[in-house]
């Protein structure tokens with residue numbers, strides 16, 4: 016029985032002819048988990064099956080290609096040929112068996128194809144010139160005969176989806192992006208024939224695609240249209256204009272509307288909104304669109320809690336709540352919600368570190384709070400031969416996850432934290448503007464640790480003496496890192512402070528002219544806090560300069576979060592100097608080296624150091640000598656982000672035999 020407060024979320028509903036058991040939908044998310052040549056892989060099946068078992072009603076599977084020559088990502092799932100139907104059916108069958116429904120999101124990536132890199136073909140679009148950010152090449156304009164071919168490709172692909180047992184399809188026309196979105200967008204569609212120019216003309220090709228699909232699949236195969244409610248930038252579509260075009264899509268055979276917002280690249284933060292942006296940020300737009308259509312409305316975007324989803328439905332803002340990253344974070348979210356176990360849900364904090372940023376660096380998709388993402392099919396390791404006595408030194412994210420995982424596997428675990436609370440450095444990361452929700456991660460890990468029966472000791476530092484007492488067989492070193500303090504900081508000059516000390520409240524907050532040394536995440540966020548908000552008493556008397564040796568700042572951040580942070584830094588008047596290396600201090604100021612040579616930046620009252628960290632591991636050598644099994648994880652191994660710390664904690668917890 017669903018928790019009474021979520022009665023609407025867990026009530027059945029229909030999309031066209033399709034009956035769904037609840038109103039929770041999984042958003043399409045490109046995973047790069049496909050096999051060779053667009054085939055469905057076992058990994059993709061396992062990933063989706065886990066979400067279906069977790070209780071979601073409908074899965075909109077990731078962008079699925081209609082033409083092999085134009086892949087969206089390196090491993091794009093395809094239904095572009097009949098021989099792919101059987102493999103796709105394995106996915107549909109698995110999802111059905113696990114109790115959910117599945118619709119692929121059909122798309123031709125158009126200007127956003129990686130074809131120039133992967134198949135050697137120039138990408139195509141409504142008109143020439145849109146430059147793909149990744150390939151840095153421009154698309155060419157599609158000829159009219161090609162438009163006819165693409166309509167047929169969409170129609171055949173939809174038909175194959177039906178043959179593969181899918182419960183319908185989603186047509187991707189959102190985000191001023193890919194082919195259909197590009198036709199709709201005045202920023203990309205510069206055609207001068209009847210497919211370009213005014214809004215009605217730009218609508219023509221998507222509508223023709225829809226009609227072609229309808230003719231091929233019949234009236235009773237559900238079609239969802241994904242669309243941006245608004246693109247509030249010059250040249251973007253307004254909410255009012257979307258209200259105008261939606262009824263046309265419904266007339267042409269759309270059974271439900273899936274409301275997102277924003278467009279690439281100008282408003283990408285509205286597409287995948289980072290922490291600090293409003294929750295349910297598209298709900299009011301969805302409500303406005305719901306007023307002009309009779310079909311069900313789905314809404315997506317920062318709906319990370321089932322109670323919020325319920326609230327949206329009860330207010331009548333939408334008929335279905337769509338979750339993307341929240342279901343990466345916890346595939347069991349629907350089941351836990353139905354059982355009222357809200358605190359057990361792994362919280363999506365919209366950090367984008369694993370699902371987006373890591374992939375931009377070429378790694379597999381991962382998730383900060385779900386180390387099992389992408390490994391759903393891997394066997395759970397055998398239970399350990401014996402329950403070991405495990406000591407975890409350090410109660411930051413790495414230590415917490417290691418302790419939890421080890422205890423869940425039956426080990427007797429003690430966690431020692433030298434501070435007076437759990438969370439370590441990560442609590443300081445949550446001090447950044449708009450980042451308070453990061454603390455949910457610590458609350459979640461702490462709850463897991465305590466429920467798993469870990470003995471937690473605060474204000475307890477592990478030293479060699481404790482190890483010598485012989486109470487433990489395994490030591491997990493999760494003692495974190497300490498800030499780097501280069502030699503030049505000892506020179507005479509402005510006062511030198513440490514960014515982390517400021518965040519921790521251990522040093523007085525400076526004012527006046529401040530130079531922040533280091534433009535990684537910490538440096539950027541401290542610079543923002545120092546520059547202050549409108550109305551802060553010290554704001555007028557504070558001027559901040561951020562100095563970074565690399566060619567950009569916030570480079571390791573989720574790009575959507577970085578875009579917003581940079582906007583805020585600019586609006587607060589922070590001066591950003593990149594490709595500028597600090598060489599030393601002098602009584603006149605800070606000596607730097609940049610493309611123009613060596614010079615002194617004068618007039619600073621304080622220098623705030625945010626130059627990274629170095630590992631803090633004073634235990635592993637002694638522990639090994641004493642014969643303990645030792646695992647060094649997180650920053651104590653090598654300072655990085657919580658994503659890696661938690662992943663290593665999980666791996667260590669699993670490895671203890």
Ligand SMILES: Cc1cc2nc3c(=O)[nH]c(=O)nc-3n(C[C@H](O)[C@H](O)[C@H](O)COP(=O)(O)O)c2cc1C
Pocket residue numbers: 042043044045046077078120187189241275286287288315316317318337338339340341370371
């Ligand atoms: C890793 C990832 C991949 C995505 N891939 C797609 C996609 O293939 N098609 C699409 O329309 N949206 C895609 N999106 C956007 C999501 O569908 C969703 O609209 C967005 O993440 C906001 O919802 P959320 O806050 O619940 O995550 C992707 C988002 C993420 C995080």
